[in-house]
Amino acid sequence: MHVLILGGTGDARRLAEALVGGWAGVRVTTSLAGRVARPRALAGEVRIGGFGGADGLARWIVEHGVTAVVDATHPFAEAISRSAAEAAAATGVPLLALRRPGWAAGPGDRWHPVASLAAAAAALPALAGPGGRVFLTTGRQGLAAFAALDGLWFLVRTVEPPEPPLPRRAHCFLDRGPYTAEAETALLREHRVGVLVTKDSGGAATAPKLVAARELVLPVVIVRRPPPPPGVPSVAEPADVVPWLRRLPGPA
Template sequence: MSAPRTVLVLGGTTEGRAAAAALAGRDDVRVVSSLAGAVRSPALPDGEVRIGGFGGAEGLAAHLRAERVAAVLDATHPFASTMTANAAAACAGTGVPLVVLRRPGWTPGPGDRWHRVTSVAAAAAALPGLLPGSAGRVLLTTGRGGLAHFAAVDAAFWIRAVDPPDGPLPARHELLLDRGPFALDGERALFEAVVPHVLVTKDSGGAATAPKLTAARERGVPVLLVDRPPLPGGVAVEPTVDAALARLLGD
């Protein structure tokens, strides 16, 4: 009997954990999930787990060779552009097959008041134009990174993140430490309590954090939506776990 193929799953997303669970049930696969370590108490996937970076594309390539990795599934967050670029470069340099698993982004529906921007910095620059001056109230759900861009905005912020953020923060802010998925009733209650003038968020896609968009639509709250960074050219991309695994394993 041949040794199991080693499949490296990058990312601790919901889709990454689902892929690891599916692979862990196979006798012909050894699944190893790699988590960045950005979250203090991550939900651990099935199978083997490593936590921490690789040291850029060269470090990842060395890891692929040392561990004789047969295939890589990039199931990182849609905004983890550095890791995705490193995976594309490392796999191209080693000849290891790579499939990028990306849930579809969100699309606006009737009643949505979305303002798309290209980055968190662009969202911070556009935000004052949507606020009634210093009395403005902002629900900020872009995560713990990049919050320094909002430090100079004169408004009251409610910042939702999994872990406490580092670095400069707006002078007036309240931290809402919580982890998705978020139910619609809970998001409605949050909007009722905060009464935001603007919701600032990233186009993460998926159902786990989409209810905030419904709550914003119901209350007529405009949304500053940060677009996803572009994917490296030439990579294979699939929108679902089943499709990604079928392409990756040739099943």
Template sequence: MTVLILGGTAEARDLAAQLHERDVEVISSLAGRVTRPRLPVGAVRIGGFGGVEGLTAWLRENRIQAVVDATHPFAERIGANAFHAAHAAKVPLLRLARPGWQPAGADRWHWAADLEEAAALLPGLGARAFLTSGRQGLAAFADLDPLWFLIRCVDPPDQPLPRRHEVVLDRGPFRLDGERALMTEHDIDVLVTKDSGGAMTAAKLTAARELGLPVVVVRRPPRPAGAETADVAAAVEWVLKR
């Protein structure tokens, strides 16, 4: 059988490796938004499919027998396209999604529906923000002139940006001691993040808790209802039963 993994996450790479070990032919698809992506084992394609119609045709032409959507929790468009294309091509689809983060102990979390709402919350929470929501969508914060931003992302961020800012280009996993030192060095008094989940970037939440900082957390966008798991081993078993 041939399986398409919509990837770009650690879970997708793990799944590709485990299926490869079981002699399952895997094609991993990456969006191509990161300059130097971490590549999984097996065949890799980079770039879009051309919407629902393009993905539907691609599934049929390549005789794909199963699709696993293991994209980032905020990859909303490809998630919706995959759902509708798999249905149209009559190909089973599984969503592999890591669990979201949950506040604990002395956490001071403020939930936001999107980046615009997160930006609206900031002036009442702090003056020096650590912005870790990725390089896209930063225009939502561009008009907050009184605030200063430390912006961290993998590749140089899109314009426009806040007037007062510093950019740090880095890629996880991040360690607690490093996150704590970074926030202290820059006098950060509020953290902004998306609810990405997973351990690779969770240390910033622990550091914010230890430093007593408020955290603005952007909720995940909704995904179409369907088969879903948070466990890579369960995803392997699902594929093998197709």
């Protein structure tokens, strides 16, 4: 069995470790898009770079004898998830999506769900007010959606250096989770942040900023996830992938 993991998330890394360390005879390849210059170490084989769309992914699957694909990309990686669904359909190779659950608002949360980054930018002037200060944690891609908001000040956190266009009044810094609620609260206080903007990526590594926002009674603009490709089964935890693999026909 050759399992191709479409990675880039902590769940993908944990899945590769579980398969390589606990299932003899299984070949595991994790594919990374290459957007992070120094990715964390991964178990098994690693390939870096795009496939060239659904057709290129289908060719790679056939040429490398892939018998199962697990889409463990970020919930907002729409293009590769769509390509995976099309390539799996074209090749007949089973596809499973590994998607951690999204976050759920609790008592005291002041969430403002929106459908896109553009909608998040449109909501900010009213929420932040003139000269408001915004903590932007939506990743380095898509910052252009906020570039025209000259009346606001942005604290921008990314893993890799962002590329222009950026908001004119922005302080950018690089950091990678996991974070703690205490550190996130201190960060928000230090920079006198009035609004948090984030994507609903789910998971525990970056959730402490939501706890900090609740503690400080701050509004949170949260971008909803795009819908997954239709017809693709999904599980929530890396441990749930192994039973799915064992049920597949073949040498497993």
